[in-house]
Amino acid sequence: MPLPFRLSLPSPRTRRLLWRGLLVAGVGLPLVLTLLFRLLPPPGTPLMLIRAAQGYGLEKDWQPLDAISPHLRRAVIASEDGKFCTHRGFDWDAIGTAFDRLGSGRPLIGGSTISMQTAKNLYLWPGRTFLRKGLEAYLTVYLETLWPKRRILETYLNIVEFGPGLYGAEAAARHYFRKPAAALTAREAALLAALLPDPLDRNPLHPGPALSRHVARIDARADQVRLGTDGACGTG
Known part of the structure; x- marks a missing residue:
């Protein structure tokens, strides 16, 4: 019995248009959002939505970098990315060490800079797949190219997860x-910085x-x- 309809593949012209549309979205959307978030606080992140759906709630209160203790800025750099002010988004020594761990059969952990973590938290979902890590690296290039280090650190300290439903330094400081x-x-800054690798269980x-x-x-x-005179890595 013949089927009432027949499926057909898109024409070559349609496929070319689809690929062009995907290319424009893949390049243009991150570009637009990164330029926008250089000036405005992001309204939320994928992780915030995921955690809220899991029942963790949502507490956040964006603050400019100058309203976040220098102790916390130093503690987070010391804990998460000691070369933050000198690299261009990637700490190749740390990445090499992480892949050495993978080659020896251990999980792929470590190697992420503050810039990479900001890109991940701002745009992506949690996980350790190669696809997610590849997108993280791609988006890190946007941040390092279009933002000063001060803005990267400011954004990171305002969106990073400090506990169940807690995002950013202000919410964490007031909660704890x-x-x-x-x-x-x-001391308090070092305690908060120590949460970052595992904020749900510490x-x-x-x-x-x-x-x-x-x-x-971390304290040592x-x-x-x-810190530079701009409160991060440069001159004001």
Whole structure:
């Protein structure tokens, strides 16, 4: 019995138009959003939506970099990306170490700079697939090309996850320490920075021995981080 309809592939011209549309979207949309978010706070991130759907809630309060304690800026750089002010988005030594781990059969972890984490948090979903990492690297180039380091650090500190439903330094400081992010001490900043690799399972108010040792290392390294006159990596 003949089928009432027949499926047909798009014509070569239609396929070319589709590919061009995908290319324009893949290049143009990140470009437009990155330029827009250089000037305006992003309204949210994919991770915020995912966590909210999982029932974690959503607390965030965007603050300019000058309203975030220098202690926290130094602690996060010391903890997450010691070469933040000198690289162009990628720490190739750290990436090499991460792939050495993968080659020895261990999970692919580490190697992400603050710039890469900002791109991931701003645009992408959580995960460790090669596709996601490839998109992360692609979007990192946009951020490093179009934003100054100050804006990258400012955005990271405002959108990064600090706990269940907690995003950004201000929400974390008020939730855990009942104070604004501007008033964080060096110890409190190190405690918050220590949450970043595993914010859902760590609590700065009740650090165990391993977390306490990690906090002490961050605190010591933060003393070596020198911020520029712009509050990040450059001159104001």
